[in-house]
Amino acid sequence: MADAFIELDRIEKVFEVRRKTGFLKRERRRVRAVDSLSFRVERGEMVGYIGPNGAGKSTTVKMLTGILTPSAGRLRVAGIDPSRERTRLAHRMGVVFGQRTTLWWDLPLIDSYKLMHRMYRIPDARYRENLDRLVELLGLGELLDVPVRQLSLGQRMRGDIAAALLHDPEVLYLDEPTIGLDVISKTRVREFLRQLNTERATTVLLTTHDLQDIEQLCSRVMVIDHGRLVYDGALAGLHEVGESERTLVVDLERELPPIDAPAPARVVRVEGPRQWLAFPASESAAGLVARIAARYPLVDLSVREPDIEAVIAKMLRGTGDVPEPPPDRDASPVTEPS
Amino acid sequence: MGSWRVYPAVAAGAFRRYATYRAATAAGVFTNTVFGLILVYTYLALWEARPGLGGYDQAQAVTYVWLGQALLAMLAVQGGGFETELMERIRTGEIAVDLYRPVDLQLWWLANDVGRAVFQLLGRGVVPFLFGALFFPAALPGEAAVWGAFLVSLLLAVLVSFAIRYLFALSVFWLLDGQGVAQAVMVTGVFCSGMTLPLNAFPGGLGEVVRALPWAAQLQVPADVLMGETAVPAAYLFQAAWAVALLAAGRLVQSAATRRVVVQGG
The missing domain is CATH 3.30.70 (Alpha-Beta Plaits)
Known part of the structure; x- marks a missing residue:
């Protein structure tokens, strides 16, 4: 066994959805968002995690971060069961959403960082050192005293990335970190991530629609569709399989x-x-x-x-392995773990 | 739980955040003062016709009005506190960001609301209250001890007010939209807190009921503590009991609710 940092073993996640079918009538339906998903990510790897909308990407990330409990299977991140010890794991991970912010909207950027300092109990010297380094690498010097609501999207994104890294997380989950950014900002963010990965050996799981993010950052890419892993390997291989x-x-x-x-x-x-x-x-x-x-x-x-959707669609067609969306209306009762 | 030191930092941040809305604060002070004037003249007419209504004399009724205007924003009686933001975060799925943090969700929002409440007391409350005390008859205590007892009662009121709105806000996990909930917060808040008429003046069975509900802990009880209309230990007990019960209920609902997180948005 190598040093598997993230380990999923036949993970499932089933949601029960209630749909209105008439006056006061509800139909219960189970949706299998993640279906027997297994993979391992080694410490220090930078992996692209892609798939069409609704494929189960964010459900996976939510399970990895512990805010969602798998319906079945075994899941470990840094040896921790995320949903059982969410808070303990939170100290060791960073999360960045391209379209959401963890920053304090009405207050200067620096106030959010001071809050992180307290929230993650970062030792003072460490905090200063990390803040200085992140401010320099991400070019935030001029922005620290600017209220977050006045930042441009690219600036805010860099601000969010810094916020996620102040406490030296061992793993970073990135969801669309370059969405809506201009070319210069994209390049800047990518360069920073590459540096972070090489210098600090931070494990990175990157969810994106931008193939260039993957191309420039990840040696490995995993494709998920209908809750199943349909490809795991190098990007070049994906192009070959998908004849993109x-x-x-x-x-x-x-x-x-x-x-x-x-x-x-x-x-x-x-x-x-x-x-x-x-x-x-x-x-x-x-x-x-x-x-x-x-x-x-x-x-x-x-x-x-080629855009990522087209590559995946072509790949799925090419292998003839287009799984039907599982209706799951029959099956045995699913117990929602607490 | 995270580090305890994060919660004072959150409260301080919320305080500063509300302090940045200067125009809104000024407009609020003006509105509270005008509403206070309208209510005062209404109450004066009412207590003229029904002296001693609810056990209050005219000066007490007028003090009750100004107290209500001073505490309206602090206790978010009509809503507009943290719960607006929380409901929106649940609706959009942004709540996930809060859950990735090593903090307790309820304490996080409580700290937020305490910071907001302290600002609203100073920014929105003091001016209308002083205005009322200066230009109208007032029934205010002379002893510092009574003011101290009032402040403690006010703190308990903040806890109850938070706990009520936290429960309302969490319902959005199931209802998926906060507009109706915000309406419910406002209507129940204004009526059951005694913003329109002191709960002491509510007649018969209705009066008995509203005086036993948690909303009574928000305005009625602190007002009675300030004006010496109630025994302080009994007042504290009533407020603390509701605070503990509702905060505990909030925790229960929270643990059920966070399991539903994923339903809303990616």
């Missing part, structure tokens, strides 16, 4: 017949002087670009990354 394609958009000097591209690249759309070419995501665009530039009057070009 990038798109090269070229602007030519004038309207021309579809570009004669070397297979497997092919023109998928033509609109006036602009043409769209699809090519495998695992291949470099350089060869294709050079070839087109040599033979066509090229004005401009750009490359579009």
Whole structure:
């Protein structure tokens, strides 16, 4: 057994949903949000955790952080059963939601940090040291005395990341940390996370819709769909399995017949002087670009990354393993653990 | 539980937070004063027609009015305290952020509400109260001990007020929307706390009932402690009993509610 920091063994989570079906009539229905999910994450790993909306990502994170109790299975984070010892675990983890904030909305940023200082019982010297380091790395110096409500989204995001790291958590859960950020802010956040992971060996679980987050940060990616793990491995492998394609958009000097591209690249759309070419995501665009530039009057070009949903959808179709949404209306009674 | 030192920090933060809403505070002071004037003249007419109503003389009735206006915001009798924010956080699922913290949810919000209450007492309460005491007949005690007893009673009132609204707010875990709950907080608060008429003046069986309900611990009991209309130990006992019972109920509901967290939003 290696040093498994996060360990899930056949974890299930079933919710009972009551739906109104008529006047005073309710229908009870069980929804299996997580279905026999098993995986391990080693200490210091940085893992991308992706899947379509409603796949069970945030349910998993809620179980990992202890605010939700699994219906069945065994779950350990740092050797702790999260739902039993939520508060103890809370001292050792950090959580950042892209769309939510832990910061005190009406008060200056520094006030939230002072609160964290007390909340996590961070020794004074440690607090000062961490605060200084985070302020420098995340460029928060000018912002400490600004009320949080006046911060831009990118600034607030950096403020939230700092808040989650003041107490030196061993594991960091990130949910869409770059959502809505401009390119510069995205780059800054990613650079910081990479540094954090290499220098402090913080274990990071990253949930995102942005494939570039994963590409630039994670050597390993897990894909969840309908509560099941459908892929666990390198990102490159995901592209292969999902046969995902990038798109090269070229602007030519004038309207021309579809570009004669070397297979497997092919023109998928033509609109006036602009043409769209699809090519495998695992291949470099350089060869294709050079070839087109040599033979066509090229004005401009750009490359579009495949979006994560498309890759996953394609992968699921490709393997023919599209699980039906489990209705679960029959089955034996599910006991909600307390 | 987390560190105990976090709760004073939370209360201090809530105090400063409310202190940033200066315009709202000024508007509140003005409103309380105007409402106080309207009520005072109504009460004066009423006590003219029914002297000694509810065991109060005219000066006591007028003092009761100004006390009510001074404590309205502090005790969030009409709502508008922490519970508005808590209900919104439950509705949007943002409550999850609170649960990731190594703190106790109930104590966290209690600290929040105490910080708010202290600010509202100073920011919203003092001016209308002094205004009333200066320009109208007043039945205020001379001894410092009575004022001290009143402050203790006020602290207990804050606990009861918090405990009531905490229970209301947690219901949003099941109801999924806080608008109706906010209405319920307001209507029950205004009527059962005696904001319209002292509970002592409620007739017959209705009076017996409202005087036994926890809302009586908010305005009626502290007012009677201040004006010497009740035995202090009995008043404390009544308030403390409700505070303990409702806070305990809050804990029970909280543990049931947090198990439902996930239903609302990712």
